[in-house]
Amino acid sequence: MACLMNSLKVPVQTLVKNLNLGTFSLGKCRMDASDPAALTRMFTLKKNGMDYVGQVRVRPGSPAVRIEVFNESYFEEFDQLEAVVLDNLTGKVLGRLLKDKDLPEEAKTLILEHIEDQEPVSEEEEVAPTIDDERNLDKIFERFNEEYFSNRIQARIMWGRDVKSRNKSGFRYGSYDEGKKLIRIHPRLKQDFVPLCVLELTVYHEMCHQFAPSYKKNGTWQSHHPEFKKKEREYKDFKDARNWEKHNWHRLLLPSEENSELVTA
Numbered sequence: 001m002a003c004l005m006n007s008l009k010v011p012v013q014t015l016v017k018n019l020n021l022g023t024f025s026l027g028k029c030r031m032d033a034s035d036p037a038a039l040t041r042m043f044t045l046k047k048n049g050m051d052y053v054g055q056v057r058v059r060p061g062s063p064a065v066r067i068e069v070f071n072e073s074y075f076e077e078f079d080q081l082e083a084v085v086l087d088n089l090t091g092k093v094l095g096r097l098l099k100d101k102d103l104p105e106e107a108k109t110l111i112l113e114h115i116e117d118q119e120p121v122s123e124e125e126e127v128a129p130t131i132d133d134e135r136n137l138d139k140i141f142e143r144f145n146e147e148y149f150s151n152r153i154q155a156r157i158m159w160g161r162d163v164k165s166r167n168k169s170g171f172r173y174g175s176y177d178e179g180k181k182l183i184r185i186h187p188r189l190k191q192d193f194v195p196l197c198v199l200e201l202t203v204y205h206e207m208c209h210q211f212a213p214s215y216k217k218n219g220t221w222q223s224h225h226p227e228f229k230k231k232e233r234e235y236k237d238f239k240d241a242r243n244w245e246k247h248n249w250h251r252l253l254l255p256s257e258e259n260s261e262l263v264t265a
Ligand SMILES: [Zn+2]
Pocket: 013, 014, 015, 016, 017, 205, 209, 223, 224
C-alpha cells in the first residue's frame, strides 16, 4: 500500500498514493556549514485545523534523506500506517524541495539518488497467474464482482512483479491503473503466512477504486475519500485483514524465496 513520489509522477491510484497530508509549507533553507551537500529545512503541515511541524534533512550517507514530524499526533489523523503516511509525506516534501530554485546542486543530486533507491516495486511485467487455488486472482475478482459490485467492475487483474526494493518503510499491497483498467497485486501476498483475507482485501480495495473513483479537491487527489472507505468496509473480513496488516506488514518487506528467484533469474 505504500507508494512514493506523489508530486513527481502522474497520479495513479494505489492504496495510499493520494493521502491528504494537509496544507504544506516549506521553511527557509538552513545549510550545514561543515558540509555543502547537507541541508535542513523545517516544514509545517496544517490538517483538520491543527498545526504540525517537521523537518527534512538531506546529507551524504545512508539514508540521505530523513523526514520527521515532531508531533506524533499528526499520524493519528490517518487510518493508514505511520510508515505509509511518512512515505507519502516524503514524496511531497522531496517534490517540493526539487522545485526550489535555490536548492544546492549537491543536495539535489542526493535527493534524486534517494528517490531512485526508493522507487516502489516495478510492476511492469506480469508474473503468470499459475496459482489454481484460493489465491487465484481471477477467481477472487469474479467472486467479488458478483458479490459486491453487481458485476459492474471491468478490469484486468494480475500479479505484479517482485523486485528487490530498498524501501524499508512501507509495503505496497496492490495498485490500480485507471487508464489501463489494470489491477496489480503484490506477489508476496501469495505466501502462505499471509491470510487469505489480506489478499482478498487487497483485491477488493483495488476494485473499490473503480467503483468510487478518485477526484481532485483543492488541488489534491482524493482517492480514499469517504465514499471509497464506506464501500471498502463492506468487505466481510475487513477488520481482521486490517488488523493483520497493522501487526504484520513488516513481514512483507523481504522478497519471498520464490519471488526473489524470479527476479534474479
Ligand atoms: Zn487505494
